[in-house]
Each structure stands twice: as C-alpha cells, then as structure tokens.
Amino acid sequence: xxxxxxxxxxxxxxxxxxxxxxxxxxxxxxxxxxxxxxxxxxxxxxxxxxxxxxxxxxxxxxxxxxxxxxxxxxxxxxxxxxxxxxxxxxxxxxxxxxxxxxxxxxxxxxxxxxxxxxxxxxxxxxxxxxxxxxxxxxxxxxxxxxxxxxxxxxxxxxxxxxxxxxxxxxxxxxxxxxxxxxxxxxxxxxxxxxxxxxxxxxxxxxxxxxxxxxxxxxxxxxxxxxxxxxxxxxxxxxxxxxxxxxxxxxxxxxxxxxxxxxxxxxxxxxxxxxxxxxxxxxxxxxxxxxxxxxxxxxxxxxxxxxxxxxxxxxxxxxxxxxxxxxxxxxxxxxxxxxxxxxxxxxxxxxxxxxxxxxxxxxxxxxxxxxxxxxxxxxxxxxxxxxxxxxxxxxxxxxxxxxxxxxxxxxxxxxxxxxxxxxxxxxxxxxxxxxxxxxxxxxxxxxxxxxxxxxxxxxxxxxxxxxxxxxxxxxxxxxxxxxxxxxxxxxxxxxxxxxxxxxxxxxxxxxxxxxxxxxxxxxxxxxxxxxxxxxxxxxxxxxxxxxxxxxxxxxxxxxxxxxxxxxxxxxxxxxxxxxxxxxxxxxxxxxxxxxxxxxxxxxxxxxxxxxxxxxxxxxxxxxxxxxxxxxxxxxxxxxxxxxxxxxxxxxxxxxxxxxxxxxxxxxxxxxxxxxxxxxxxxxxxxxxxxxxxxxxxxxxxxxxxxxxxxxxxxxxxxxxxxxxxxxxx
Ligand code: DGJ
Numbered sequence: 001x002x003x004x005x006x007x008x009x010x011x012x013x014x015x016x017x018x019x020x021x022x023x024x025x026x027x028x029x030x031x032x033x034x035x036x037x038x039x040x041x042x043x044x045x046x047x048x049x050x051x052x053x054x055x056x057x058x059x060x061x062x063x064x065x066x067x068x069x070x071x072x073x074x075x076x077x078x079x080x081x082x083x084x085x086x087x088x089x090x091x092x093x094x095x096x097x098x099x100x101x102x103x104x105x106x107x108x109x110x111x112x113x114x115x116x117x118x119x120x121x122x123x124x125x126x127x128x129x130x131x132x133x134x135x136x137x138x139x140x141x142x143x144x145x146x147x148x149x150x151x152x153x154x155x156x157x158x159x160x161x162x163x164x165x166x167x168x169x170x171x172x173x174x175x176x177x178x179x180x181x182x183x184x185x186x187x188x189x190x191x192x193x194x195x196x197x198x199x200x201x202x203x204x205x206x207x208x209x210x211x212x213x214x215x216x217x218x219x220x221x222x223x224x225x226x227x228x229x230x231x232x233x234x235x236x237x238x239x240x241x242x243x244x245x246x247x248x249x250x251x252x253x254x255x256x257x258x259x260x261x262x263x264x265x266x267x268x269x270x271x272x273x274x275x276x277x278x279x280x281x282x283x284x285x286x287x288x289x290x291x292x293x294x295x296x297x298x299x300x301x302x303x304x305x306x307x308x309x310x311x312x313x314x315x316x317x318x319x320x321x322x323x324x325x326x327x328x329x330x331x332x333x334x335x336x337x338x339x340x341x342x343x344x345x346x347x348x349x350x351x352x353x354x355x356x357x358x359x360x361x362x363x364x365x366x367x368x369x370x371x372x373x374x375x376x377x378x379x380x381x382x383x384x385x386x387x388x389x390x391x392x393x394x395x396x397x398x399x400x401x402x403x404x405x406x407x408x409x410x411x412x413x414x415x416x417x418x419x420x421x422x423x424x425x426x427x428x429x430x431x432x433x434x435x436x437x438x439x440x441x442x443x444x445x446x447x448x449x450x451x452x453x454x455x456x457x458x459x460x461x462x463x464x465x466x467x468x469x470x471x472x473x474x475x476x477x478x479x480x481x482x483x484x485x486x487x488x489x490x491x492x493x494x495x496x497x498x499x500x501x502x503x504x505x506x507x508x509x510x511x512x513x514x515x516x517x518x519x520x521x522x523x524x525x526x527x528x529x530x531x532x533x534x535x536x537x538x539x540x541x542x543x544x545x546x547x548x549x550x551x552x553x554x555x556x557x558x559x560x561x562x563x564x565x566x567x568x569x570x571x572x573x574x575x576x577x578x579x580x581x582x583x584x585x586x587x588x589x590x591x592x593x594x595x596x597x598x599x600x601x602x603x604x605x606x607x608x609x610x611x612x613x614x615x616x617x618x619x620x621x622x623x624x625x626x627x628x629x630x631x632x633x634x635x636x637x638x639x640x641x642x643x644x645x646x647x648x649x650x651x652x653x654x655x656x657x658x659x660x661x662x663x664x665x666x667x668x669x670x671x672x673x674x675x676x677x678x679x680x681x682x683x684x685x686x687x688x689x690x691x692x693x694x695x696x697x698x699x700x701x702x703x704x705x706x707x708x709x710x711x712x713x714x715x716x717x718x719x720x721x722x723x724x725x726x727x728x
Contacts, residue, residue: 002142003123004058005116011123012058013140015147018292020140021050021061022084024113040091041110046084046127046138048174051236051292080259082174085127085138085153087111088167094253095204095265097172098153100277102132103161109134133159134277143289146307152287160279164494168275169247169267170288175224175236178202178252178260183223185561187216190549192530193561200224200262204251208269211475212244212440212500216531220246221565222264223300230639231296231680238266239304239565241312241536242286244504245269272479274497286536297564298680302636305567309634312535313567314515317522317542321633322569322600323400324352324622325467329359330550330576331606334368336361338383340608342393347607349397351615352622355467356394357402362387364414369437373409374416376455387463395464402467402522403459407452408507409438409473416451422483423448425476425499435474436528442481443506444499452510460518469545470511472527476503504536511540524572530558533566543570543600550576550604552587552595556649556664559598560639568653569633573599575618577606587717589614593621594662594719598651600633601625624721631655638680647675648713654681657726659688665713678708679724687727693720698727 004012013020025047049061076091086092088099089108101107111127114135123140135158141150151171157163183197184207198205207218214220220240228235240246247269252262266288275283289307293299309318326348328341336358345356360366362382364375372379378387387403394401410417410424417424417439424439426432432439441448459465479499480489489496511523525537526545533544544566547558555573562571573596575589596602603618610618625632635655641663643649649664659682663675682688682701690697690704694712704724711720 002121002144003118003140005118005123006058006062008116009113010058010061011116011125012061013123013142013149014054014056015142015144015149017054018052018147019050019055020149022046022048023061025081040078041108041130044113045078045081046113046125048082048084048172051173051175052234053292053294080254080256082176082261082263083172085136085172094263095249095251096167097169097265097267098136098155098165099167099270100134100155101164101166102134103163106132109136111136132163133157134163143307143311146291146310147293147303148289148291148307148311150287150289152285154282154284155277156282157277157279162279163277165275165277165283166273167270168283168285169265170240170242170285171238171266171290173236173238173264173290175262175264177226178255178262180224180226180250180262182250183225183564184218184221184248187218187530189216189529189531190547191554191558192216192533192547193219193558195561195564197225200250200252202252202255204249206247206249208247208271209245210269210271211477212479212503213472213475213527214243214246214532214534214537215475216529218248219565220248220266220534222248222250222266223297223564224250224262224264225297228296230298233296234292234294235297235300236264236290236292237300237304237565238264238288238290239535240266240286240288241534241539242268242504243507243532243534243536245271245273245500246534247271268501272497273500274494275501276494276498289535298638301564304565305637308535308538308567309569312538313570314540314542316519321629322543323354324625325355325357325402325602326353326607327357327359327469327574327602327604329404330574330578330604331608332361334361334366336382338385338390341390343608344606345390345394345397345399347610347615348603349399351603351607351619352626353399353603355400355402356397357404357467357469358390359404359469360406360471362403371411371413373406373411373438374414374441376405376407376459391464400466401464402469403463403465404469404471405456405459406471406473407456407510408441408443410441411438425479426482426484427478427480428482428486428488430478433477435477438474440474440476443510444481444502449506449510453513456510456514457517460514460521466520467522467524469524469526470541472532474528476500479503508536508540515540530562533562538570541570543572545572546599550574550578551585552592552664553585553643553666555595556598556643560642563637563639568599568637571599572602573597574602574604576604577610578604589617590621591664591717591719593618594664594721597621597625597628597721598632598662601629628653628658628660628721628723631658631660635659636681640677640680647672648711650677650711652679652681659724661720661722661724663711663713663720663722665718667716668714668718673712673714675711675713676708677711678706679704682724683726689725689727691723
C-alpha cells in the first residue's frame with residue numbers, strides 16, 4: 001500500500017525507499033490555544049511531518065503532544081511550522097504557496113480540512129475556506145518504483161463572484177534543517193547548466209524565469225542537499241513540468257531553534273501573474289515531481305532518468321534510440337540552397353548519418369535574421385522544385401528528413417506580419433520591441449493558434465518530414481493584446497496578467513495537436529540553445545537542444561549539469577566546426593566526437609569543406625557510437641571525474657552486461673600518462689573484459705570498482721572510449 005491514511009488526519013505516502021508524511025494538526029485547538037487560532041484564523045493546520053528514508057510504521061507519526069508548542073514569538077507562530085500548503089495572509093510572513101483575493105477585497109485563505117480521497121496511488125486532500133466559496137485540492141500521486149511523488153494543486157470557485165488567484169505554486173516542501181545547500185544553475189546563452197551549490201543559512205534564495213519561457217539562467221527544478229557527493233548524502237529534489245515563468249524559492253522562515261527548517265516552494269512565477277477564477281470554474285497548477293535519496297546525486301539522476309523514460313517522455317519514441325543526425329545550421333547558416341544541401345546530405349549519408357535536418361533559412365524570404373519568420377512555405381528561390389526534391393534525395397540516400405521551425409515568432413518583414421499586425425503581443429501607444437529582430441505571436445488569440453496548427457500540419461502533410469526542430473529565439477515581452485493604434489489593451493488589468501500562462505497552455509495545445517495528427521514525427525525542443533528544458537516540454541518533445549555552444553570543454557560542463565535531472569537520450573550533442581570559445585582552442589576531431597558521443601550524437605560540420613581524412617575519422621566514430629549508443633542513451637550514468645575538480649574528465653554508462661567509459665584529458669602535466677579510475681555500477685562478483693588503449697584486461701567487478709583501472713592518456717586533448725563487457 002503506497003498510501004495509508006490514519007484517522008482521517010494522518011497521511012503516510014510510501015515509495016520503494018522513501019516516506020512522505022503530513023497530518024492535520026488540531027493540537028492548538030485541543031489545548032484551547034487561542035494563540036493558534038489567532039495566528040492562522042482556522043482550526044487545524046496541514047502540517048508537513050516527514051520526507052526521507054522509508055519508515056513503515058504509520059503509528060510512529062501519531063504525536064500525542066503538540067509537535068509545535070506554539071511558543072510565544074514576536075512575529076508569527078505559523079511561520080515556525082512546516083506547512084504542507086500555506087497561503088498568503090493571516091500572520092504568515094514567509095513565502096507562501098498561494099495568494100487569493102476575494103471580490104470584497106479579503107486577501108487570505110482560512111481553511112478547514114474537508115476530507116480526502118484515495119484512488120490507487122493517488123491521494124486528494126480537500127481544504128475549504130471557512131467563509132468564502134473556495135476549495136483547494138492538494139493532489140499527490142505516488143510512483144513507488146521510482147521514488148517519485150507527483151504533486152499539484154487545484155482550486156475551485158464554487159460561488160458566483162470572481163476570485164483572483166495571484167499565486168499558485170505546485171508544491172511546498174519543508175525540510176527539517178537549516179543548514180542545507182541548494183543547487184541550481186547560473187547560466188546564460190551558450191553557457192547553460194552552470195552548477196552552483198550555495199549554502200542556505202538564512203533568508204531567501206530565488207531562482208526564476210520572467211521571460212515567458214524557462215530561459216538560460218536557471219532551471220525549474222531544485223536539488224537541496226546536505227554535503228552530498230555523487231555517492232553519499234541526503235538529497236531532496238524536484239522538477240517542475242512547466243515551460244513558462246517559474247520560481248523556485250528556498251527560505252528559512254524560522255530560526256527558532258526547535259523549529260528551524262528550510263522551506264522549498266516551486267511553481268509558476270507569481271510575477272505579473274493572475275488567474276481570474278470565475279464562479280463555477282477551476283484552475284490547476286502544473287505538476288512537480290519530487291524525490292529524496294540518502295545516496296547522493298548519482299542515485300537521484302538514475303531515479304529521475306528512469307522516471308522520465310517511463311512516465312514523461314512521449315511513448316512512441318521513449319524506447320527508441322535517438323538517430324545520428326546531421327544539422328545544417330553551423331555549416332550553412334541562413335544560406336540554405338537545394339544543391340548544396342544535397343551535397344551535404346550525400347557526405348552525411350556516406351558517414352553513417354541516419355537523419356538529415358535542414359535548420360533555419362529554408363522558408364519564406366529567410367535570407368537572414370531580419371525576415372521571413374512566420375511564412376512557413378518553402379523559398380522557391382532556394383528550392384525551385386519545392387522541398388520534395390531535397391526530401392526525396394535524402395530519403396533516397398537512406399536517411400530520414402527533418403526541418404527547423406520557430407512557429408511562435410514573426411519578423412516585421414514577413415507576409416504574416418503585413419497581413420496581421422495585430423497578431424503579436426503589444427501595448428497601445430508603444431512601438432513593439434524586437435528580440436533577435438522578431439516579435440512573439442500572441443498565442444492567446446485563437447486565430448493565431450489555428451494558423452500555427454494549419455501551417456505545421458500542411459508542412460508535415462505535404463512533405464515526408466519525420467523530425468522537427470522547434471526553436472524559440474527570444475523572450476516574451478509586452479504581454480498586451482491589442483490591434484496597432486488601439487486605445488487600450490483587450491481585457492482588464494487582471495486578465496492581461498493571464499497571458500503568460502495562456503501562452504504556454506496554447507504552446508502545449510499546438511504541439512500536442514500536431515503530434516496527434518503526425519504520430520511518426522519526432523520533435524526536438526530548442527530555444528536559442530537550452531532555454532526550454534523542463535519536464536513540461538519533455539511530455540511533448542523527444543529531444544532537447546542543450547546549448548549552441550559546441551566547444552567540447554565548455555560542453556562537458558554543460559552536459560554534466562544537464563544530466564543531474566535530465567535524461568541522456570534527450571541531450572543533443574553535436575560536433576561542429578564552430579567554436580564559441582574562440583579560435584585559440586581547437587581540440588582534435590576525435591576529442592570532439594567523443595564529447596558528442598556522450599549524448600545523442602549529431603554532426604554539424606560543413607562536410608562539403610571538411611578534409612577527407614577528418615570525414616573518415618567522423619565516420620569511424622559514428623560506427624563506434626552506433627555500437628554503444630544503447631548503453632549511452634538508456635544506461636545508467638556515472639559522473640566519474642570532472643575537469644573542474646579533477647585532472648581529467650570521465651563519464652561511464654552501464655546498461656545490463658555492457659558499459660562504456662569516455663575519458664578526456666586537456667593537457668598532460670608533470671610527465672603523467674596514466675590516470676587511475678574507479679568504475680561504478682558493475683556487479684562485484686562478475687568478471688568483466690575491459691578494452692583499454694594499452695590492451696584488454698579481465699577483472700572482477702569488485703576489482704574494477706575498488707582498485708580501478710589505469711587509463712593511459714598523454715599530450716594535449718587526449719581521450720579514450722573504453723568498452724566493458726560482463727563475461728558469461
Ligand atoms: C538558435 C538555435 O539554438 C540554433 O541551433 C539554430 O537553430 C538557430 N537558432 C537558427 O536560427
């Protein structure tokens with residue numbers, strides 16, 4: 001039984017290795033503690049008791065005395081308890097999970113616990129305002145096998161008057177400690193997923209996005225730990241399924257010694273947010289998937305990677321290995337011409353590529369960033385015989401064909417904008433601003449949604465396209481909806497704040513409609529690199545473009561951060577000729593290939609100009625990659641060594657009886673040419689064959705994990721791919 005409810009007031013959720021417990025605490029009432037009522041204004045508080053290693057005996061959580069003593073405090077008693085769901089108002093001064101405003105101006109939610117429902121692995125707990133017609137449901141779903149609990153919140157207006165929902169996070173999680181660390185990312189375009197682990201000792205730490213999408217800067221997830229390492233330590237983690245503005249807050253609301261704790265909240269950002277909850281309607285927060293381990297970051301990654309594969313990724317591609325793709329962007333930029341693409345395709349096919357993708361520049365009048373976005377028909381100057389000439393050619397070479405789109409955007413210089421200048425977000429009396437010389441289409445307008453669905457449907461129906469790279473190259477701004485020259489925005493002040501949320505819902509609607517119509521098409525999610533990577537997008541896409549930065553050294557750091565919570569099969573990793581890090585660093589092709597082989601391999605070099613010898617090297621590595629890709633994409637990942645801390649970099653993947661290790665050395669130092677490496681994830685008592693550059697050895701799993709192997713590397717930018725197999 002994954003959910004046990006005792007006495008209609010104690011809730012005990014169990015996964016394979018963890019327990020999650022909360023109750024309705026009436027203790028203040030029982031003691032006629034008027035202070036209690038004075039601070040929260042209602043009877044009973046939903047109190048978070050425990051999240052951690054599994055404890056089976058539910059009765060242990062029945063506390064006969066007050067868990068919180070309601071000691072006199074200067075500010076607030078309720079801030080001293082870990083609440084399961086706190087709402088703005090009463091005497092709460094911490095960050096709360098919800099804020100509502102009733103039509104008479106009352107701004108707090110005072111609830112009574114109404115009851116609960118258990119349905120298989122799902123629990124719903126219902127709270128009702130003591131006066132106003134507002135019901136709040138807390139939803140939990142237990143994924144036992146993966147040690148994951150899904151949480152979301154749903155609010156109902158059972159009356160007639162509007163209620164403004166000004167904040168609705170997906171979850172609040174109290175951790176009974178005030179000395180934790182939090183990991184999120186400190187990224188930017190071309191340097192996504194730069195890990196930072198910061199101490200939480202007081203105050204509030206916020207990671208968020210405000211540009212209408214996930215963004216490069218931070219990620220909608222949290223990893224809170226206590227001096228954890230890859231293999232040891234407690235880690236609390238969560239990932240939000242929402243591709244819009246998000247907010248992760250970690251706060252220590254109470255420093256009162258007995259009741260100190262860290263409160264983590266995650267959900268849609270409340271900045272410029274509102275949902276007008278009309279009478280008789282409901283509103284649901286996105287889901288967040290949370291977990292706990294006492295075995296460090298590797299265990300967290302394994303659980304979340306498995307969970308993603310089994311529960312989040314679209315089913316039709318989740319178990320199929322990502323194909324080796326070629327993408328034209330770094331080779332030809334906007335200069336896409338049919339004949340040249342054919343030449344690239346021929347070379348790509350000869351090298352072993354399975355999917356040929358034409359990036360930006362194939363449509364409308366798209367000769368550069370300034371024009372064409374929105375006109376999703378082929379440029380006849382570039383493709384006089386239509387797209388089918390190239391598609392047929394590519395298919396004839398035995399490859400599938402894919403194409404780039406950026407459907408939420410429009411250039412001023414486009415047919416679409418000339419015909420519909422009112423289809424973008426804009427304010428009255430303001431020139432709309434551009435980002436990358438483009439506007440964002442107003443997805444809250446039904447005609448825009450229909451246009452997007454129709455143009456994508458036509459593109460996919462008229463051409464044998466089996467892969468779409470969906471890009472988004474600017475952040476959203478000026479979220480007003482009005483025609484140019486209009487005196488005012490449509491909708492009232494509160495409705496205008498709904499746009500951020502509605503945009504994302506309609507983005508999901510367009511992609512899911514297209515997926516339904518074209519189930520055999522795979523989708524890659526990109527936003528100027530890795531600015532749209534979250535568990536919400538993962539439900540509709542089959543891959544993430546991790547970063548525009550393909551420099552292998554920068555990239556390994558990015559891949560390391562990405563891999564903490566996101567699966568390797570989704571991690572597009574290409575070799576290109578482009579070096580954002582500068583012309584000064586040119587690691588050899590083998591080094592770059594091996595870096596890309598750590599994820600879903602792609603090739604982006606200008607193959608038409610690449611020396612034959614280099615092409616041969618790429619070709620031989622593609623052969624190797626195909627041999628190990630099931631291990632890489634579906635195996636368990638071990639981050640063994642990292643450039644930032646160690647002499648060299650090493651990642652290992654283990655899938656069943658097979659394992660592969662990639663090692664990278666920047667430069668030899670002090671005559672060292674042998675690097676000792678302890679492997680992980682093997683069976684202690686089994687024998688393995690390890691193929692290292694200097695020969696093949698046969699050793700037990702115990703030896704390989706405890707004593708380790710010698711990796712021979714020397715000089716500049718040396719690397720190895722070491723294959724390991726269990727002997728029968
Ligand atoms: C940004 C993406 O990250 C690139 O890979 C490429 O698709 C360009 N957009 C095209 O404009």
